[in-house]
Amino acid sequence: MSTRSVVPFGPHHPVLPEPIHIDLVLEDEKVVEAVPSIGFVHRGLEKLVEKKDFNEMVFVAERTCGICSYMHGMSYCAAVEHVMGVEIPERAKYLRTVWCELSRLHSHLLWLGLLADGFGFESLFMQAWRLREKILDMSEASTGGRLISSVNKIGGQRKDVDNAMLHSFVETLNQLEPEIRTMVRTFLEDSAVRSRLDGVGVLSKEKAHDLGAVGPFLRASGIPFDIRTTGYLAYGDIDFEPVTSSEGDSYARTAVRINEIFQSIDIIRQVVAKIPDGDVAVPVKGFPKGEYMMRVEQPRGEALYYVKANGTKFLERMRIRTPTFANIPPMLEMLKGCQLADVPMMVLTIDPCISCTER
Amino acid sequence: MSLFSFAKTEFKNLFSKPATRPYPQQPREYPERTRGHIENDMDVCILCGLCSKKCPTGAITVDRAGKTWSISGFSCIQCGYCVESCPKKCLSMKQSYTQPDAQKGTNTFVKPEQPAPAKPAAEAAKPAPAPKPAADAEKPAAVPAVPAEAAEPAAKQD
Amino acid sequence: MGIIAFLIFFPFLAAVVLSLMKKQSKARDGVVIASCVLIIAAAVTLAVTFLSSGRTQEYLVEAPLWNNLILAGEIFLMLLVFYYGFRYRKYYVVLLSAAGTIPIVWEELAGYGVEGKNHITVDYLTVIMCLIVGVVGSLICLYAIGYMKDYHRHHTEYRNRTPFFLSILFVFLGAMFGLVLSANLSWMFFFWEITSICSFLLIGYSQTDIAIRNSFRALWMNLLGGFGFAMAILYCTFVLKIANIQDLVNIGSQNGGATFVVVPVAFLAFAALTKSAQMPFSGWLLGAMVAPTPTSALLHSATMVKAGVYLLIRLSPAMQGTVPGLMVVLVGGFTFFAASVLAISQSDGKKVLAYSTISNLGLIAACAGVGTYESAWAAILLMIFHAVAKSLMFLSTGAVENCTGSRDIEDMHGLIVRLPKLAFVMIIGIFGMYLAPFGMLIAKWAALKSFVDSGNILLMLFLAFGSGTTMFYWTKWLGKLIAVPHSSRPHPDTIHRDERVTLATLASLVVILCILFPVISANLVRPVLVAMFHTTSLSVITRGDVPIMLLMMCMIVILPVAARLLTLGKKNKPVLAYMAGVNKGDDCTFVDSFGESKQMYLANWYFTDLFGEEKILKPCLAIAAAVIVVLMVVVIGGVL
Amino acid sequence: MEVWITVLKVVLFIVLAPFVGGLLSGLDRKITARFQGRQGPPLLQPFYDLAKLFNKQSLIVNKFQVFLIGGYVMFTVFTGCLFFAGGDLLLAFFALTLGETFFLMAAFSANSPFSAMGVQREMVQTMCTEPMILIATIGFYRATGSFMVSDIVKVGTSPIVYLPGMFIGFLFILTIKLRKSPFDLSTSHHAHQEMVKGTTTDLTGNIFALIELSEWYEQVLLLAYIALFIINRNPWSILAAVVVCLLCYFLEILVDNVFPRVKWDKMFRSAWIVTLIFGGVNLLAILFLNVIH
Amino acid sequence: MKMSKSPWLLHYDGSSCNGCDIEVLAATTPVYDVERFGVVNTGNPKHADIFLITGGVNDQNKEVVKQLYDQMPDPKVVVAIGICACDGGIFKECYNILGGADKVIPVDIYVPGCAARPEAIIDGVVKAVALLDQKREQMKAAESAEGGAEHD
């Protein structure tokens, strides 16, 4: 008889906040085979286009995922705006950029916490989430929701944020930055933490490219691919470089996300300094017709929002290719041969969002 | 590379006040924009039903005949779309959220018969001893609020 | 005297009779059963008569006839090896056999032989050995009756040579009795060589390629040991002018560490190390697994390897603080540790048992090598308990194999449900191997104390680390047995009555020995030590600890009742095992990634990357070999 | 008289140890929370938990579990009694191993994936800690001339003077024994992990409560072992021992909170290396100095 | 001693959008710190007293939800967190959403909100905890009622 164990990992599993199931075949602690399964949170929201008109769909889109909720809503709106040929006001673009980066901040801090939880460092998890609360407070103050912002609409933003508040955000971020820096030192320099990250789950540059990885996952393998550099929203006016790292291991992915935290803070500072005055929305009339594929850089990587409309108030098709969907095949590549204790690491270092993956 | 790199933060935490908010002992102040629950100024509402049509989750029920407007806090996603869509601007988003409960109650507002002298009667009501929720959960949002009647006498009294 | 002659000759007689009974029949079974009963009775009689007199008895002071017979026997054995060596073209065994036997024969024929005082001695140690060989050995033979029937039913591809097999088993027993009763080194040598050849024949029983390869490995290693034995005899004859082992020991212990006695002691110790399968000679015992289970049981528990440690214990007083002592201590201690580490990576039940035997013998050897009163006490107790518990383990593993077709530990998953009785017996066996308050542990405890007192830090470390690894491999086996998979059905229990009797007897012996250990210690072991060390040291286990251990024993017995009390008033509701929410409802399958059901499987850990044979066996052998070579060179160099 | 004092000690242990253990756990949780910038649970929380667990329905996977856990509890408590009665350290160690084996068997018998994986790790943990405990025990013997606790506490100089390395080594494996990060590999006490709850995954209600309870006993026992390093003939040394125990416990809490969970192989290697270096070298030193003889 | 002093949580994400999930997690972190109430986030149904479920149920996870619920020892309460878990929320018209958690298991407390904020989750847990004591009493009563007959 073989000395291999066959065990289910998930869908319920305390280390995975979201349900994902993996059939694990183990030899001692070594993973020799891993077949994933999703579908536990599949709702079928893409098909809601038949029941909700294209305006209402904003609320559905933002609930594709509660973490980068804002970005989902925004991407959807942007896609429809493109189809309809609507140009939104500059101030709205800048505001969208601020909220996008706030989302990225809270998402990355959240992820850092989950990663810490995944390798059993509870205090670090607590610290990360404690700092994250400050970001959520900003979200709540500006949008009225901690996670689900409900400020997007086709044609711009439903709410403006006055400059005083924006500057207070920058102020808060300035205070937060050194605290975050102190915390991330543990991720980056603590040798015990390094022992869990270094060389774990290496994804080579070639594999990362061929298997279609996106986001920090891809950038950590040395490919400077960041859709923000294409200059949508206000990114064209902002000075930033994609963060990359070359090792392609879990440590590199952690380091990339950490550097992106500081990059986001910097982007917000630049945006607030440059934000023009004016309206935050334009009126939109008529129904969309045509198709468009919107590309945005979400915290987890590039998301594609494909919208196809036929001139009625109901869209013909909305399809979301989320970053995690693209990242699962390369993740499988990493799982083989890792240790059981690394399985959560592997899953977490792609920063999975099963909710949006399954929609 | 270091060990115990986190100890400094820990000791700092140990000797400073915890970050914990003493909720619920101390009620929480919410920012002005916080989206909690919806209230209706029934003096102004014309029961046109537009809000109910726009609501993405069908949380609002407008009963023209019974002159009531009700909202299920357990269906509302606090998107504020109704507030935006209402032609009379009588809806408002309050900061406090609907309280958790053992039943998925609805909040019913009754249109005053006369131009009301006092404030509108808003009553959070729930079905009294209520059967197990699982049983009546088929389409909770669409169920015309049972407490409408229950709330009515109260409203009529003043 | 008569009883001694009976013990030595009767097994040979039984062997001859059995080899003539070609057909499987009730009569043959009857002969085996009768012989076993007679042997046990004889061994017990010997013990009783001896204990009632309590004096060391010596026989056959003058025995030229017997000397010549034994000489002839030695030549015969050599020729037998020649035959097999030429037949299978393994010429190195021929060489080794010749190198060992010819000098002895020459020495005897040329008249250099020294007349010892006596040829046969009965003392406490002999009696203990006779009891082990007689009782455990006979039980194994008894077990073999039923086992061999099943064996050939399962393995139709092998030629059925059961009569041959059974007769060799008895020859083996006879040789063992001869070995332990002999006082004369040449006589011992003769019986020593018989056991080598018997094991060779038994290991090669199935005559498959692997069996033949392994049997020759066993043969050459043991012949190498035999060669060492021969060298010791020559040295004793020519330099010391003695022929009896006891004389050697006496000289040795009186002239502790003097170079002139050290040489034969070293050679004998070397021989004993090969026979008790210490590293680097562990290979032969592992290879012995290919043989039918009774062989392994016999080799591992009652005979063969015990011959090695018996010799070491005999030599023990002469080894204290000497270079051979150091050699035995280091090799034994190291083997104890290394073999227990190696056992972790094995899933084959018999292989785990084999490594465990090697490991335990290492401990016994180390104790003997330390050569103090306490350590010898530990060594003897270890030997007794090991013989019983290990034979139980081997036989029950064999029974499981015959019932389920596999002896892999992984396949014993849930045995407690499938074969409850066998599993229970096995659990007793495993408890007996390493847990308090059972015998092995008590002995290990004493060993530890003696090591601590001897101040040998390496031994202390070996023991400390080795007990950790020992715990690991036994516990995971235990765990496999006790797992309760819900949908398992009881497996048809096909073990024969003879097997059942044997297993039940051995299992009870494990428990009884544990309870009776103070008695055994006082009445059997202590006198041995007194004779050896001429002192009466304090009891090794502090007096207060004995009742505590008996208390622990009682606690284990009353546990079921206590467990009931602890949960009194509670109704325990059965529920499915947690399987991440996808338990299919039978605790054995789960909903897999494709939405279908998949069989869950829970394997133990084996750490092959860390402790695998490929990884560490060679280095371990090399280390042990280096120790032996270096210290042998030191010993021999000291004389030259 | 002697006998009655011993009996009294045993009874005191049986009665008081859970309180001490529970309080220590409560302290642990409180300090941990404060380390994390949280307010944390009440100090008596562990007792509430225990009471709750005893009040829960007990769901079992099979009936062997109950029996085996019973064995675990009995022998853990028994070990403590033996220790506090001034018994033989080695015997106490063996009894503890026996108890541990029952615990392992209970986890095995559940036949569920997470219990099974947890128990494999638990065995590795035992393999990591056993050598150090044995070596420290040997150290006590070489330093004081006896394996008996009752004799060890009567020595003139605290054993720690001769056994500083052993003390450090023991502290190291104490982290494993107390299931603290970085070594809480088999039953995650704190942050979540791949093992779910490992060995205790399939234990519920009062059976699980018994596990908690025996962990308290074990905690007290382990700290008493630490105290053994300090105590000598001078009665004041008992106070010193209590202080040292508390400090050690605090240190363990700190370690628990500043480490991620390491992988089993790292634990295994580090535990053995520490044992070899601190335990082995110390042992060599006292053998060399031949402290007692 | 009251059950309510030591409520241990099991959290399962039905088919939520993560919004409520991470709020549940947030409730355990320093700013909200539900451990003040003795809450431990166990992650193991067999140790849990309170089942926090977020998101609605779909065809693939309903068995999982049921199984987790069944593996919890009595007394136990279920708290549905967020609109999705209350009635399917914005996804209730999706083809793969059966509805709220009460479609498969009895829900004791509903916590509204999209996403339910940590304060609401705390309120929900506090309400649930009170129920635990009640259920324990009922359990005891039931036990003593059938007690004599059942004991063997």
Added chain:
Amino acid sequence: MTEQNPVNIEVREIEKANVLAEASRLHNEGYRLAQMCSTKVEDGYEMLYTFGKGYDLLHLRFTVVPGDKMDSISHVFPAAFFYENEIHDLFGVPVEFMTIDYHGGLYRTAEPTPFH
């Protein structure tokens, strides 16, 4: 209000039979898979495959008539298996020769092939 832009992505229409050949060609040119999407249209299912090279996207479109099968491109682009299983499970379009075939088990929906 501005004129609505009818098509604002560049799409290359191809034949269903050529999909594997086209995919291989793109793979050789250094493209990687960005997404695969199916849309239910009147005469069947419209497949939109998107490939990326650097920041450029390239779309291929073809139609599968109901009841017809299509070839998997997962041997060329390994990540495709995930998209293809999704298309199979949600739209009911059989995909042949996928590297990992869930046989309809990727999404175990109450209603099979809801987009059918």
